[in-house]
Amino acid sequence: MMATQIIEAAPSWLQEKLFLGMDFKNYVRSNLTPFNGVMALILIVGVPVMIYRIVYGLGPATNLSDYNPWGLWIGFDMLAGISVAAGGFCIATAVHIFGATEYRAFVRPALVGGTLGYFFAVVGLIFDLGRYYRIYFPFFVSPGPNSILFLVALSVALYLHCQFFEWCPAIFEWLKWKKLRDWWIKGTLGLTIFGVILTTGHQSALGALFLLMPTKLHPLWYSEYISLLFFVSAICGGITMVVIEGMISHRVFGDKLKHDDPGRFDRLTLGLGKAGAIVLLAYFFLKVLDLAHGNKWGFLLTPYGFWYLVEVLGFVVVPMLFMIYAYQNSNATMVRGASIAAAVGIILNRVNVAIVAFNWHLPWELRYVPSWMEITITITIIAMGLLTFRWIINRMPILSPHPEFPEEH
Numbered sequence: 001m002m003a004t005q006i007i008e009a010a011p012s013w014l015q016e017k018l019f020l021g022m023d024f025k026n027y028v029r030s031n032l033t034p035f036n037g038v039m040a041l042i043l044i045v046g047v048p049v050m051i052y053r054i055v056y057g058l059g060p061a062t063n064l065s066d067y068n069p070w071g072l073w074i075g076f077d078m079l080a081g082i083s084v085a086a087g088g089f090c091i092a093t094a095v096h097i098f099g100a101t102e103y104r105a106f107v108r109p110a111l112v113g114g115t116l117g118y119f120f121a122v123v124g125l126i127f128d129l130g131r132y133y134r135i136y137f138p139f140f141v142s143p144g145p146n147s148i149l150f151l152v153a154l155s156v157a158l159y160l161h162c163q164f165f166e167w168c169p170a171i172f173e174w175l176k177w178k179k180l181r182d183w184w185i186k187g188t189l190g191l192t193i194f195g196v197i198l199t200t201g202h203q204s205a206l207g208a209l210f211l212l213m214p215t216k217l218h219p220l221w222y223s224e225y226i227s228l229l230f231f232v233s234a235i236c237g238g239i240t241m242v243v244i245e246g247m248i249s250h251r252v253f254g255d256k257l258k259h260d261d262p263g264r265f266d267r268l269t270l271g272l273g274k275a276g277a278i279v280l281l282a283y284f285f286l287k288v289l290d291l292a293h294g295n296k297w298g299f300l301l302t303p304y305g306f307w308y309l310v311e312v313l314g315f316v317v318v319p320m321l322f323m324i325y326a327y328q329n330s331n332a333t334m335v336r337g338a339s340i341a342a343a344v345g346i347i348l349n350r351v352n353v354a355i356v357a358f359n360w361h362l363p364w365e366l367r368y369v370p371s372w373m374e375i376t377i378t379i380t381i382i383a384m385g386l387l388t389f390r391w392i393i394n395r396m397p398i399l400s401p402h403p404e405f406p407e408e409h
Contacts, residue, residue: 089199091242113242220308
């Protein structure tokens with residue numbers, strides 16, 4: 001009597017592409033993890049708050065006012081979010097324009113992180129706009145080519161699409177659209193060059209917005225060089241976030257990086273640390289030049305001056321020195337720690353410019369403090385970004401090569 005051979009059916013397209021080869025029941029069971037539990041709790045609280053803000057407007061949901069029209073969603077979600085989302089620009093430029101091909105494996109994760117960073121920064125902007133449903137007006141109804149805000153909006157919108165187009169080959173590989181992928185990838189260099197132009201424009205233009213506010217922004221943060229300072233610090237933010245993303249990816253998605261040599265990864269991290277130290281040195285030099293040019297030394301002996309020194313010395317000079325030491329002593333772990341500190345410093349600078357040092361002369365009762373709803377929506381947007389990033393990494397050839405396209409890593 002012959003034994004019956006059971007042949008399992010191949011997974012359907014839906015199971016393969018969306019459910020990681022599992023049926024729906026097992027897929028749901030695999031997602032019952034502590035991390036997903038925390039994310040679910042954030043969404044359960046945050047999504048209703050988002051709906052409340054959309055339905056009832058800015059007044060009931062925020063602490064914004066005529067004195068403080070820009071708050072957490074501009075200072076953190078937009079200014080800080082876009083500055084640390086410059087990793088795609090930095091790595092793609094290094095690889096495709098300057099020929100640093102040894103960093104090719106960092107390109108796709110950086111592009112995904114950058115695209116999502118820009119996208120969710122725009123999501124935060126939508127909540128900040130009183131008439132969010134008119135967000136398309138500057139492009140199709142009433143453009144203002146003489147406005148810095150229009151320049152920022154146009155550049156961010158174009159660059160968001162540009163990064164997505166640079167990321168498209170990974171999507172085509174995931175869908176196994178080989179011909180379209182082969183045709184699309186020919187435009188990589190052109191997209192990268194276009195992205196460099198756009199990034200230079202909007203990163204500096206974000207700083208230029210504050211040139212219009214010399215009486216509202218504290219002299220230590222107000223500068224005629226603020227456009228250049230924003231651009232240089234964004235490069236630092238991009239480099240450090242690539243290091244941070246690499247560190248997290250190797251811990252969380254280690255199964256997808258079995259092909260990667262840990263020694264090689266550490267060497268590349270040290271190279272990024274060296275680049276980060278050079279950019280931080282340039283940024284610090286510009287900060288000192290601004291102090292000297294504006295003769296602002298006296299402000300350093302005030303409460304705002306002490307806070308300014310915490311930002312510059314604690315989160316620019318100290319990470320820079322640690323990166324230099326780490327590179328000289330081949331300590332990749334120290335580079336990662338210094339990168340976290342430097343990224344925090346860039347975020348702190350944007351928050352200081354947009355919130356802490358803004359309207360510094362007003363009495364405390366008129367100063368801006370974000371409402372709990374603003375904070376909740378910001379946390380929810382971050383959670384959505386993390387979930388989206390993980391969803392993409394688990395499915396698409398971002399960290400590990402597709403079997404049919406090994407040359408991409």
